[in-house]
Amino acid sequence: MDKKTQELADQFSNLTIKRQMKILALKSANSRLYFREIMQEFEKTLLTAILEKNGYNVCRVSSVVKLHRNTIKKKLQKLNIKEKRKKIEKTQETKRK
Incomplete structure (x- = not known):
């Protein structure tokens, strides 16, 4: 920069x-973006930042943003945000075996 x-x-x-x-x-x-696209991009960026800050712990994120964890999960699916923490945990479990 x-x-x-x-x-x-x-x-x-x-x-x-x-x-x-x-x-x-x-x-x-x-x-030239539509309102829906702008809001979706903002929500995705904000949710990703909060997930990263909280180690991709959906329960913790749910507490921070005051939304039910199922709502967070639905938003993750809708916005196509991958839950990186699960991938990390699965990799660690595979290494242990």
Whole structure:
């Protein structure tokens, strides 16, 4: 990343979430994407970040976002987000045997 891009990224990260969202919303409004696509991409990005932060533990994520774990599971399927933790656990189990 060049210096100018890094400076812009730093400035953006120093803004409040509300201000960041407003910037992204205005940019999205000028794009050719449909509302549903924009919301789906945002939800996927946010949910993936929360999953990563919580070690892909759906119960923990459910507690953080205040949604039932089954709702989280449905969203993962709908947004085509893979549960990496299960893959890691299965790999470890295979190595143990």
